[in-house]
Amino acid sequence: MKLKTIFTGALTALSVAIAPVNLFAWSEHPLLAYPVLSSIADLVNRKPVEAQSLKSFLVKEEKGLAEMLRNYEVWARLNLPNYALRPDALEFTYTGNEADIVNRFLSAIRLNPNVKLKLYLHLLPIQQAGNRKTIDPAELTTLKDVSSLTHTIYVALTEGELVHPLDVLCTANDEPDYGFDLGLFEDNNTDYGKTYGFGVQPFGDPKLEYGSQAPFHMGFYHEAKLVYRFGPFLKKTYPEYRISLFKALSEYAFATGNDYWGWRFMGWGMHYLGDLSMPYHTAPLPGMSAARMIWINLKAILGFPKSKNNAVQLVSNKHSVLEQFQWLALRDAYSHYESSPIIKSLSEEPVVVPYSNEFARNVASLESVNRSRKVEKALVEFCPPLLVNDPKFEASKSKELDNLMEEIRRYKGDEAINQLTATLIEMLRSYSSNIRSYYQAIAPKG
Numbered sequence: 330m331k332l333k334t335i336f337t338g339a340l341t342a343l344s345v346a347i348a349p350v351n352l353f354a355w356s357e358h359p360l361l362a363y364p365v366l367s368s369i370a371d372l373v374n375r376k377p378v379e380a381q382s383l384k385s386f387l388v389k390e391e392k393g394l395a396e397m398l399r400n401y402e403v404w405a406r407l408n409l410p411n412y413a414l415r416p417d418a419l420e421f422t423y424t425g426n427e428a429d430i431v432n433r434f435l436s437a438i439r440l441n442p443n444v445k446l447k448l449y450l451h452l453l454p455i456q457q458a459g460n461r462k463t464i465d466p467a468e469l470t471t472l473k474d475v476s477s478l479t480h481t482i483y484v485a486l487t488e489g490e491l492v493h494p495l496d497v498l499c500t501a502n503d504e505p506d507y508g509f510d511l512g513l514f515e516d517n518n519t520d521y522g523k524t525y526g527f528g529v530q531p532f533g534d535p536k537l538e539y540g541s542q543a544p545f546h547m548g549f550y551h552e553a554k555l556v557y558r559f560g561p562f563l564k565k566t567y568p569e570y571r572i573s574l575f576k577a578l579s580e581y582a583f584a585t586g587n588d589y590w591g592w593r594f595m596g597w598g599m600h601y602l603g604d605l606s607m608p609y610h611t612a613p614l615p616g617m618s619a620a621r622m623i624w625i626n627l628k629a630i631l632g633f634p635k636s637k638n639n640a641v642q643l644v645s646n647k648h649s650v651l652e653q654f655q656w657l658a659l660r661d662a663y664s665h666y667e668s669s670p671i672i673k674s675l676s677e678e679p680v681v682v683p684y685s686n687e688f689a690r691n692v693a694s695l696e697s698v699n700r701s702r703k704v705e706k707a708l709v710e711f712c713p714p715l716l717v718n719d720p721k722f723e724a725s726k727s728k729e730l731d732n733l734m735e736e737i738r739r740y741k742g743d744e745a746i747n748q749l750t751a752t753l754i755e756m757l758r759s760y761s762s763n764i765r766s767y768y769q770a771i772a773p774k775g
């Protein structure tokens with residue numbers, strides 16, 4: 330019993346520090362989603378749909394949504410492992426009150442009630458705003474630090490305006506990173522976090538603006554039994570909840586003729602499924618054995634925290650490097666879109682495993698975990714040691730990370746870029762296959 334207490338304490342100590350900074354998984358999801366989705370003829374050939382505000386949708390569908398969400402809750406309690414029950418007080422019931430309907434809905438699906446959910450489109454580097462009105466990113470996200478969004482042009486839509494489903498889907502693919510899952514835990518100093526039923530934040534740094542979304546965008550489903558036994562908090566990850574909830578909402582919206590929301594909810598679900606193809610979102614310490622994880626934590630609890638702190642810093646740095654490499658590589662790919670091997674890897678039809686309730690866990694995450702050691706090795710081999718092998722260095726927001734491609738080239742030449750691109754392409758093929766599976770499961774017959 331005593332030993333177990335020590336281990337539990339040790340792993341809990343580790344928990345606070347996992348993934349302290351970088352929690353986007355893939356940066357700018359629409360860059361990845363567009364080549365995949367624009368290659369699906371069934372989608373491209375669809376007719377435009379009318380943009381509809383969330384409030385109009387909710388007012389129109391209040392009764393039906395109340396029933397749908399009640400059924401979803403029953404289903405989730407039966408089918409989602411480690412589901413955090415939605416407290417009864419948050420149930421979405423039919424009241425006919427339009428004034429608070431958006432808030433009641435956001436509480437029922439346990440999203441940050443401050444989310445903006447404007448009608449807008451996220452433009453790709455190959456798209457132009459033309460004479461459409463652009464929107465400041467601060468109007469789209471609840472984050473105070475909007476630096477990650479300032480490279481993108483956003484344009485406003487008006488209610489009733491016709492918009493293509495492909496554009497709605499691509500735009501929605503980025504939206505969950507705009508504050509959906511911030512402040513949802515009871516120790517996040519928010520009013521709503523105290524009522525949502527998710528308990529205290531299981532990992533990620535609750536003091537950081539971005540920290541609290543981690544358990545919704547990461548899924549640790551394939552750790553060794555021993556690791557869960559001594560660190561049960563690692564089971565408290567919720568992407569399966571988001572993926573299944575947005576699937577159910579999307580299907581409801583399509584079935585009731587609210588196609589705009591059918592596509593937008595589908596895009597939200599794709600975001601979470603897409604995150605799981607990033608190995609740093611499916612393993613707490615990728616590439617590290619269970620025995621070593623427990624050992625370095627035992628040492629930490631006995632007063633020797635250096636190994637643990639170093640391991641956490643290195644994982645955090647490698648996570649940052651992979652994200653930055655992906656973002657720079659994708660932005661570059663858009664400058665020669667037609668000939669880019671990265672774009673080709675996303676737009677080529679991959680093998681698609683049919684979607685099921687276990688897909689996120691047993692297909693998407695499993696594949697990602699199985700690849701994590703290889704990804705980790707490639708980063709260590711081809712990136713400068715300062716960025717991936719120096720625990721005294723903080724990679725995020727460093728000038729070395731800003732100039733990552735130049736740093737890699739200087740270290741090991743173009744061959745290193747090619748090798749890392751090949752590794753990225755492997756992950757992107759999985760990403761492509763996963764979101765196609767979700768699409769096929771939900772999209773109504775065209």
Ligand SMILES: [Zn+2]
Pocket residue numbers: 352353354505506546600601604
């Ligand atoms: Zn995410």
